[in-house]
Amino acid sequence: MLQKLADLFHRQVLGMNRRNLGVIYRNASRQDFTVADDKVETKALLEPAGIPVPQTYAVLGEIRSIKDAWPQVAQRQNVVVKPAKGRAGNNILVLNRTDQGWETPSGTIYERAAIQRHIADIIYGTQSYGAWDRALVEDRVVGHSFFREIYDGGLPDIRIIVHQETPLLAMIRLPTDASDGKANLHQGALGIRVDLETGQLGRGYDYRQYQSTHPDSGVWFAEQTLPHWEKALDVSQAVSELVPIEYLGIDIVLDETRGPLVMEINARPGLEIQNVNQQGLHELIPSA
Amino acid sequence: MPSSSTVIRALQVGLLAVAIVTIGYRVTTEQTDWVDITPQRSYDVTLRMTLDGTGGPVDVTSYIPPSTPRQKIAERARRSGPFGLEVKSDSTGRQAQWSAGAVDGTQRLTYAFRAWPKGIEYPLNDTLERPARSDIPDRFTPYLTATEAIQAGHPFLRTLYDRVAPDTSRLVPLVRALYDHVASLESAPFKGVTDAVTAAKLKEASCNGKSRLLVALARQAHIPSRLVGGLILDNGTKSTTHQWAELRIDGHWVPFDALNGHFARLPAHYLTLYHGDEFLLGHTPNINFQYTFDIQSAWTSHSEMEAATAADPASTYGVWAPFVDAGLSLDLLMILLLLPVGATVVVFFRNVVGLETYGTFLPALIAAACLSTGLTWGLAAFFAVTLTVAVLHVPLERWGLLHTPRMAILMAFVVIQLLLMTAVGVHLGWFNLSYMILFPVVILTSAAERFASHLTEDGPKKAAKVSSMTALVITGSYSVMGLPALGLSFLAFPELLLVVIAINLWLGRWVGIRLTEYARFRWLLDRPQTSYAPETR
Numbered sequence: 167m168l169q170k171l172a173d174l175f176h177r178q179v180l181g182m183n184r185r186n187l188g189v190i191y192r193n194a195s196r197q198d199f200t201v202a203d204d205k206v207e208t209k210a211l212l213e214p215a216g217i218p219v220p221q222t223y224a225v226l227g228e229i230r231s232i233k234d235a236w237p238q239v240a241q242r243q244n245v246v247v248k249p250a251k252g253r254a255g256n257n258i259l260v261l262n263r264t265d266q267g268w269e270t271p272s273g274t275i276y277e278r279a280a281i282q283r284h285i286a287d288i289i290y291g292t293q294s295y296g297a298w299d300r301a302l303v304e305d306r307v308v309g310h311s312f313f314r315e316i317y318d319g320g321l322p323d324i325r326i327i328v329h330q331e332t333p334l335l336a337m338i339r340l341p342t343d344a345s346d347g348k349a350n351l352h353q354g355a356l357g358i359r360v361d362l363e364t365g366q367l368g369r370g371y372d373y374r375q376y377q378s379t380h381p382d383s384g385v386w387f388a389e390q391t392l393p394h395w396e397k398a399l400d401v402s403q404a405v406s407e408l409v410p411i412e413y414l415g416i417d418i419v420l421d422e423t424r425g426p427l428v429m430e431i432n433a434r435p436g437l438e439i440q441n442v443n444q445q446g447l448h449e450l451i452p453s454a
Numbered sequence: 455m456p457s458s459s460t461v462i463r464a465l466q467v468g469l470l471a472v473a474i475v476t477i478g479y480r481v482t483t484e485q486t487d488w489v490d491i492t493p494q495r496s497y498d499v500t501l502r503m504t505l506d507g508t509g510g511p512v513d514v515t516s517y518i519p520p521s522t523p524r525q526k527i528a529e530r531a532r533r534s535g536p537f538g539l540e541v542k543s544d545s546t547g548r549q550a551q552w553s554a555g556a557v558d559g560t561q562r563l564t565y566a567f568r569a570w571p572k573g574i575e576y577p578l579n580d581t582l583e584r585p586a587r588s589d590i591p592d593r594f595t596p597y598l599t600a601t602e603a604i605q606a607g608h609p610f611l612r613t614l615y616d617r618v619a620p621d622t623s624r625l626v627p628l629v630r631a632l633y634d635h636v637a638s639l640e641s642a643p644f645k646g647v648t649d650a651v652t653a654a655k656l657k658e659a660s661c662n663g664k665s666r667l668l669v670a671l672a673r674q675a676h677i678p679s680r681l682v683g684g685l686i687l688d689n690g691t692k693s694t695t696h697q698w699a700e701l702r703i704d705g706h707w708v709p710f711d712a713l714n715g716h717f718a719r720l721p722a723h724y725l726t727l728y729h730g731d732e733f734l735l736g737h738t739p740n741i742n743f744q745y746t747f748d749i750q751s752a753w754t755s756h757s758e759m760e761a762a763t764a765a766d767p768a769s770t771y772g773v774w775a776p777f778v779d780a781g782l783s784l785d786l787l788m789i790l791l792l793l794p795v796g797a798t799v800v801v802f803f804r805n806v807v808g809l810e811t812y813g814t815f816l817p818a819l820i821a822a823a824c825l826s827t828g829l830t831w832g833l834a835a836f837f838a839v840t841l842t843v844a845v846l847h848v849p850l851e852r853w854g855l856l857h858t859p860r861m862a863i864l865m866a867f868v869v870i871q872l873l874l875m876t877a878v879g880v881h882l883g884w885f886n887l888s889y890m891i892l893f894p895v896v897i898l899t900s901a902a903e904r905f906a907s908h909l910t911e912d913g914p915k916k917a918a919k920v921s922s923m924t925a926l927v928i929t930g931s932y933s934v935m936g937l938p939a940l941g942l943s944f945l946a947f948p949e950l951l952l953v954v955i956a957i958n959l960w961l962g963r964w965v966g967i968r969l970t971e972y973a974r975f976r977w978l979l980d981r982p983q984t985s986y987a988p989e990t991r
Contacts, residue, residue, distance in 0.1 A: 171979075175967045179975045183805055184965035256911060290856050352912070371977070441977045 178446030180437060189329070189413045189451065190434055198410045202433035206250040206300055217404050218427045220419075221305040225250075229289060232282050235303075240278075244306035247281065249288040249299045259284050260306060271319075271347060307427060310420035312393050316340065316385045320347030323429055324360065324398055324418045327439060327447070328406040333399060334450045336360040337442045338367070338392070343382045356380065357442035358387065365395025371442045398426040405431060413451075415439075459963065466959050469952040476949045495722060497687045500566040500748040505741040507557025512537075514552045514743070515736040517683065517728040518565060525571040525726060533564045547728035557741075571687070573722035576708045582625040587676045594702060597678035603649040603731060604666050604681075606673035610651050615674050628675060629701060629710075636668045636712040644694060661713045662697045666731070668712050669699050678702035681731045682709065685747060687723040693746045695727070695734050723751075752785050774945065784945060789822050791944040792935045794954045796821050799931040801961050808968030809923040812908075813901035817924055819894040821931035829932050833925055835875060835893060839868055840902045840921065847906030865899045 175181075180189070201207050209219050223242060224235040239245055247259040261268040261276060268276040276284075288301040313322045320341030327334045337357045341347050344354030351357050351373075359368030367390050369376040378388035392398070402416045405428060415435025418426045440446055503514060518541070521527040532539065537552035552563055590598070600606040618635045620627055640658030648656075648663030650670035659667065665681050672679035679701045686696050698711035698720075709720040727734060737743045777787055796818030803809045803817075811817050824832030843864050850860050872893055901924075909917040934940065944950050967975075 171972075174978060175972060175975070179967060179971070179978060181965070181967040181971045181975075182808070183968065187963065187965050376977075437975075440975060444978055444980070446975075446978055 178449040180447035199433045202431045204250045205430055215408055220307050220427050224303040226285055227300040232285055239303050245303055246306045247303050250302050251299050307419050308422045310422050316387050317380045317383045323349050326402040326416045329413050329451050331406045335439050335443050337439050351438050359443045365392040394425045401426050462959050466956045469956040473949045473952040477947045495751050497569045498750045503563040503745040505743045506560050511555050512557040512738045516550050517547050517734050518550045519727050520548050524574050528568045531566040535561050546730040546732050571725050575719035578626045578718050580626045584625045594678040597680050598673050604670045605651050606670045608651050614654050632671045636664050664712045665697045665699045672701050680729055683728045685725045687725055687749050691746050691748050788941040788945050796931040796935045799934045803927045808970035810920050811924040811927050812905055816897050816901045817927040818931050820928045821935055823893045824932045840905050843902035844906045868895055868899045
């Protein structure tokens with residue numbers, strides 16, 4: 167028993183210390199991380215190389231540019247406003263233009279001034295400990311019907327961990343009522359294992375147990391196969407070849423019409439994917 | 455080119471070698487006495503007396519503490535105004551007498567000293583025989599005699615003695631039985647002088663009644679014994695003095711405090727002022743005489759005192775003489791030296807144990823402040839400030855203020871709160887609380903703000919979890935930084951900082967699994983099942 171435990175934790179599991187020292191900071195300079203930490207920079211690198219990303223409507227780095235850029239935004243039907251350096255899905259405004267004005271998925275109406283103030287807050291870093299940032303306004307991705315049939319709410323994504331251009335583990339993160347539409351495991355989303363070879367879903371993990379059905383909708387998802395899986399893997403392959411960081415978490419969303427789009431890349435991806443897959447990462451990166 | 459791990463290994467060995475060599479050199483050549491850096495608390499005590507003269511002569515006497523092997527005393531200051539001061543010594547102790555011929559108006563007298571008392575414990579030999587009355591030298595006769603308030607031989611006490619004393623020829627079991635009886639009486643707050651018989655009849659007494667009863671019973675057993683008058687040194691202002699007893703056992707005056715449960719020992723914060731059934735103070739009547747003791751403690755040692763006063767560059771602490779000359783206290787320098795130690799403890803908790811805290815080094819800084827305030831008050835203040843910021847965070851965020859001005863507002867509130875707590879501390883005489891002012895305001899504020907945003911983003915459960923972990927790490931950091939021997943070792947040998955660096959070079963390369971990760975990744979113990987049958991748990 168003890169032998170098994172020691173073997174598991176020393177040969178298989180990737181802990182925080184080893185992730186930081188042996189994987190993340192090993193072969194990358196801090197400067198390389200800006201590509202991953204800033205969504206505007208990420209897009210600037212990926213888009214010219216032909217990697218599909220959500221369409222950018224505006225990038226706002228100064229307060230005075232808000233007014234100039236507004237007509238660009240106002241003519242759209244569905245937009246998302248997010249901080250370029252935002253983390254964990256915070257401070258993201260999802261808007262749909264209706265007759266009453268701009269409406270969030272939860273039904274709150276945003277006036278033009280309120281949206282502009284949200285943009286100003288992002289630029290001034292009101293919510294991010296005073297760090298100046300840029301606001302990114304882009305097309306709202308419509309979640310693929312495959313996901314909506316399992317649970318209709320929020321935007322699920324696919325997280326693929328790649329190391330030295332090799333995909334190691336994958337999971338999808340499915341929002342729940344508890345996560346309030348966010349695809350973040352810490353906030354209550356369900357992590358579901360994805361078989362790298364086949365794109366077939368395994369069981370879902372929510373910190374307490376493993377389950378094969380969605381906790382809110384009750385829909386059975388295990389053993390279903392993700393649409394566009396080959397394409398998603400190709401995209402992640404292309405990203406890892408392009409980005410000068412060895413170890414990456416690539417977040418891909420599936421758009422109903424456009425298919426896999428890279429939402430963001432993460433230079434310090436979380437370790438929870440090991441629990442979702444019940445597979446240690448250290449075992450897959452013995453050099454770490 | 456050597457790899458970075460080789461460089462780090464070499465650096466570690468080098469740092470440790472330098473530290474060991476310099477410390478070794480200094481210990482061997484400077485005759486640094488390890489006893490000298492054994493921690494000791496020093497107490498600055500000021501006796502303040504006020505009186506109103508009406509033109510006539512005034513005399514005031516007070517016992518002042520003697521320097522003995524157990525307590526070293528250095529006089530610091532005195533103010534006598536128009537009074538002449540004379541110090542006399544007799545068998546009861548040292549007595550200061552202030553005298554003036556014609557005194558008018560309100561007069562203030564002060565007598566300030568610094569004391570280095572040590573705790574003491576007498577291991578008593580259970581096989582000692584009770585000495586016969588005839589074996590006791592004549593000079594101890596006064597310590598066996600009945601007095602008005604210590605009525606040894608009184609019929610009531612004789613009956614009590616016969617009931618309590620065991621039938622034994624051994625001395626220590628007898629003393630133990632007498633002590634236990636006195637200790638078992640109800641404790642009462644001080645209400646004036648209580649004699650031995652009254653204490654025995656009422657079955658309750660304060661310190662002086664219990665001590666007199668113990669002395670009376672001991673004298674009945676022909677054990678020379680006496681009262682001791684002294685002061686319990688707690689930070690703050692007090693006018694209550696304390697009395698305990700001393701019994702002559704095996705050639706020593708052995709202390710017993712039946713009120714506070716000290717059998718054959720005296721704690722380090724007991725200051726002896728005089729021996730015998732005396733009054734601490736005496737004065738001419740009708741002068742509206744009032745007095746208080748102001749007490750402030752600090753960690754020092756005998757050598758430190760020498761370094762601070764003689765500024766001897768060759769002494770153990772001589773390296774700090776210029777700093778002390780510039781008005782910096784050794785306590786402050788010690789806290790400064792201990793900060794990297796506290797930070798290392800935080801590193802350990804974060805990277806080896808795997809606890810999450812607010813602010814990377816906030817716990818170490820709070821722990822440093824706790825060294826002055828005490829852990830309880832420090833943690834209470836930490837939580838109080840966190841709560842205030844969390845409450846204020848709500849409107850400030852709703853109003854959409856920019857981050858920096860918001861922080862400035864919060865900081866102002868934190869400063870106000872710390873000042874209020876300090877003022878309350880001063881007002882109530884809780885001087886520990888008055889050190890609140892040392893709290894690291896800036897870091898505390900930003901950490902508290904981070905707590906507030908955790909509260910809104912991750913919910914109260916997560917915020918409470920991280921707060922309690924932060925409190926735990928503060929406690930851990932405090933426990934290490936608060937080790938008196940450690941602080942004084944760093945004062946004596948600041949080279950130890952090199953060891954701290956070497957330890958962190960090691961911790962900085964440690965890639966092991968954090969303790970909490972064993973629990974976090976326990977799911978990996980069983981491999982995924984290939985069947986997806988509905989879960990039954």
